[in-house]
Amino acid sequence: MTIDFEAPKPLVNMQTMLQTVAENMMRPTSREMDENEHAIPWDYIEFMHTAMRSMGGAGGLAPVEDKPKEGAEKRPPIGYQKLAVQIEMLAWGDVGYYLITPGGGLGAAAVQAAGTPEQKAKFLARFNDDKPTFAAMCMTEPGAGSDTSAIRARAVLDEKTNEWIINGEKIFVTAGDKSFTEYEKLGKGFIVVWASIDPSAGRAGMRAFVVEAGTPGVKITKLEHKLGIRASDTAAISLVDARVPFENVLGSPTVEKSTTGFKGAMATFDATRPLVAASGLGVARAALEFLKEKLKENGVEIRYGLPRQKLTNIEREVIDMEIMLKSSWLMVLKAVWMADNKKSNALESSMSKVKAGDVTTKVTQKAVEILGPLGYSREFLLEKWFRDAKITDIYEGTGQINRLVVARQILGYTGAELR
Numbered sequence: 001m002t003i004d005f006e007a008p009k010p011l012v013n014m015q016t017m018l019q020t021v022a023e024n025m026m027r028p029t030s031r032e033m034d035e036n037e038h039a040i041p042w043d044y045i046e047f048m049h050t051a052m053r054s055m056g057g058a059g060g061l062a063p064v065e066d067k068p069k070e071g072a073e074k075r076p077p078i079g080y081q082k083l084a085v086q087i088e089m090l091a092w093g094d095v096g097y098y099l100i101t102p103g104g105g106l107g108a109a110a111v112q113a114a115g116t117p118e119q120k121a122k123f124l125a126r127f128n129d130d131k132p133t134f135a136a137m138c139m140t141e142p143g144a145g146s147d148t149s150a151i152r153a154r155a156v157l158d159e160k161t162n163e164w165i166i167n168g169e170k171i172f173v174t175a176g177d178k179s180f181t182e183y184e185k186l187g188k189g190f191i192v193v194w195a196s197i198d199p200s201a202g203r204a205g206m207r208a209f210v211v212e213a214g215t216p217g218v219k220i221t222k223l224e225h226k227l228g229i230r231a232s233d234t235a236a237i238s239l240v241d242a243r244v245p246f247e248n249v250l251g252s253p254t255v256e257k258s259t260t261g262f263k264g265a266m267a268t269f270d271a272t273r274p275l276v277a278a279s280g281l282g283v284a285r286a287a288l289e290f291l292k293e294k295l296k297e298n299g300v301e302i303r304y305g306l307p308r309q310k311l312t313n314i315e316r317e318v319i320d321m322e323i324m325l326k327s328s329w330l331m332v333l334k335a336v337w338m339a340d341n342k343k344s345n346a347l348e349s350s351m352s353k354v355k356a357g358d359v360t361t362k363v364t365q366k367a368v369e370i371l372g373p374l375g376y377s378r379e380f381l382l383e384k385w386f387r388d389a390k391i392t393d394i395y396e397g398t399g400q401i402n403r404l405v406v407a408r409q410i411l412g413y414t415g416a417e418l419r
């Protein structure tokens with residue numbers, strides 16, 4: 001198998017379309033969306049749903065299986081690569097906006113990673129319906145963040161009705177509101193709730209449940225006010241005796257002497273960490289391009305061909321930022337290429353996220369530093385990108401946790417041996 005660094009033509013066309021969206025829909029309203037936290041831009045949501053469907057994808061960003069059309073020339077699968085390219089470009093426009101692009105998000109990624117073929121067919125098909133639809137994933141709890149095996153949410157089977165009864169508190173759910181609240185203009189979304197069916201079994205007892213929008217007993221209790229990605233809603237959700245059909249448990253409903261449920265959670269993150277990395281790199285590219293544009297307006301052009309000792313300090317810093325950005329993007333490409341080719345990518349996925357978390361934070365910070373007042377002023381979006389950047393290093397595994405995952409993979413230690 002070979003790795004091809006040339007983006008396939010359909011991907012380039014999609015990138016051009018998304019750049020137009022980013023420039024004409026996102027950037028002009030970026031500041032407004034940042035200031036009016038949690039506002040819902042229906043025009044954008046409806047436009048993106050239609051546009052993505054017209055380009056042959058699902059109605060938005062969803063990890064649907066990539067199969068070349070019947071009779072079409074044989075080519076390698078590019079489903080995750082396509083998502084990474086789309087996400088990088090949308091995040092270049094505005095990462096908060098990207099997080100409210102309709103599609104499956106983390107919820108669909110969990111179905112893809114932990115669901116049976118029937119569940120995938122059932123729950124993922126709805127992203128191609130007439131209305132835009134969202135899905136979210138609820139893992140984090142007040143007492144369980146980095147250590148996902150500490151979750152206390154509980155699911156008990158009611159054998160009389162063949163339903164699961166779920167109780168628990170979930171916090172920091174990205175797109176939780178749009179996925180769970182029933183809005184007239186949205187299709188029926190869902191949240192994937194991780195809970196234990198047998199706390200004494202530890203990780204083996206963990207399962208993911210699809211909880212449909214509007215399920216009685218489930219409430220959005222809070223929308224977070226945040227440093228960055230303020231266009232995106234981040235919800236706290238409480239579940240009190242919420243009833244879910246038996247078949248909504250993803251994968252196997254029985255507790256075997258295995259860690260199937262926990263593996264499903266980890267498989268979700270293997271798939272999505274490179275995509276989080278891609279979103280961060282979109283923000284970093286926006287900051288770097290803005291920096292170069294402003295330097296140019298002030299008569300500073302980067303003289304790429306010169307030996308390093310003949311460059312000014314600013315030129316050297318800009319070149320170093322470009323190196324960081326490009327090398328980080330290559331790590332993302334490798335991780336998504338592995339996912340597309342069904343190779344185990346736990347190491348590469350976490351590595352790409354660690355690197356992108358650092359790069360995104362450093363590049364945006366350096367751009368603010370070099371431009372001084374121009375970087376600090378709210379007249380420009382750079383100060384916002386600086387705030388938007390930090391989340392890359394926090395959600396879907398913090399930098400520290402992903403470093404642990406990388407170390408375990410390289411050294412061959414288990415989670416219990418290296419923590």
Ligand SMILES: Cc1cc2nc3c(=O)[nH]c(=O)nc-3n(C[C@H](O)[C@H](O)[C@H](O)COP(=O)(O)OP(=O)(O)OC[C@H]3O[C@@H](n4cnc5c(N)ncnc54)[C@H](O)[C@@H]3O)c2cc1C
Pocket residue numbers: 106136137138139140144145146147171172173174175226234391394395396397398399400401404419
């Ligand atoms: C905006 C936003 C959106 C989010 N979206 C979602 C979502 O959609 N779904 C969801 O389930 N969760 C979501 N999260 C939660 C996110 O994944 C967690 O915040 C993250 O995993 C860290 O968990 P924690 O906040 O409990 O921190 P903790 O686990 O308490 O960690 C605190 C600090 O200690 C460090 N630390 C912890 N353990 C170790 C260790 N063993 N070694 C070294 N350092 C360690 C961490 O790196 C961190 O710096 C979101 C969070 C935010 C802020």
